[in-house]
Amino acid sequence: MKNTTLLILTLFAAQLLSGVPQVAPAKGACSDLIKFIKDHGETIENTCPETIPEKDRFYVNDDDRQKRINNRPKPLYEIEYLDPCSFGLERFRGCSQNPDALPCEDGSSPYTRIIRFVEGPRNGEQIITNGLCPEQETPPDLPNAELREQQIIVTPSKFRSFPIAASMLKSEPTKFSLRNGHSHFWAVSGVQNFRINMSGRPVAVKAIPVRWNWNYGDGNTRNLDFPGEPAPEHTLRDETPTSHSYTETGTYGVGLTTLFRGEFSVDGGPWQAIPGQAAVPSEPIEIDVWRTKKQLIATD
CATH class of the missing domain: 2.60.40.10 (Immunoglobulins)
Structure with missing residues (x-):
C-alpha cells in the first residue's frame, strides 16, 4: 500500500512541475531518457519521451537534436565597416586620429567591422572587431547564419x-x-x-x-x-x-x-x-x- 501511494505522489509532483499530464508508462517502455526545459526554466530529468509534448522537448538523442538545429531558420546578419579617418580630413590627420593606434603590416590604418544580427532570436546582437587590418580580414565564421543582402557597398577588401x-x-x-x-x-x-x-x-x-x-x-x-x-x-x-x-x-x-x-x-x-x-x-x-x-x- 505504501509503495502504491508513493507512486501516485511521484506522478502528481511531475504533473505540477511540467504542467503536462503524466501517464505511467508500461514497465520496460522507457529505455530512452531525456531532458527538457519548460518556459519557466525548470529541468525535469528521467521522464519518458512519450509523456512530453513535441514543442517542449529539448532533445531525445543526438540525431534528433541535430535535426532540430538544422530545421531552425538561420539567423540573418549584415556587415558594416567604419573608418577612423574623417572623410575629407585625410591630409590633415593622416588617417590616424588615434596616436596610439599601430599601423597595419602594409602601413595602412586599421578600421572597424561590425557584424549586426537582424531579426530572429539574435536580433540586435553585435560582434565588433576593432583595429582590423587587411591581413586579418577573413570571412565571418558564422556557419549557421546567412548574410542579408544590403544596399550596394564597396568593402575594403573589394x-x-x-x-x-x-x-x-x-x-x-x-x-x-x-x-x-x-x-x-x-x-x-x-x-x-x-x-x-x-x-x-x-x-x-x-x-x-x-x-x-x-x-x-x-x-x-x-x-x-x-x-x-x-x-x-x-x-x-x-x-x-x-x-x-x-x-x-x-x-x-x-x-x-x-x-x-x-x-x-x-x-x-x-x-x-x-x-x-x-x-x-x-x-x-x-x-x-x-x-x-x-x-x-x-x-x-
Missing part, C-alpha cells in the same frame, strides 16, 4: 582588389648620390578611376593617393602626406622636403608604398567613403652612393 597602379619613383640625381649629400626623391601618382557593375547597377570607384611611405634602404624610413615634386635646379648641397642623406657609401634599394583611400558612387549618386586603404608598393630603384676625395695636383 577596393584592394582593384588594379591600382603604383606611384612612379623618381630621384635627382638619377640613381646616384654622394655621401652626406642630399638625394632628392619624389613620387608621380594621381587619382585613378574604375567602373564596375554590382548587382546589375553601374558603380564608379576612385582611388586617391593620401600617403607615401618611403624606405631608403639604409635602415631609415619616412612617412609623408605629400609626394614631393621635381626640382630641376637641385644640387646635392640642397636639402628638400623629400630628400635623404646617406652617411655611408654603397648601393641602396629605395622603396615606396603609396596608400590610397577609396570612394564609390552608385548610379551616379553621391560619393561615399570606402573604409580602410589600399597599400600599393612601387618598383624599387637602386642608388649608388659614392664619396668624394680631395687631392692636391701640382701645376707647373
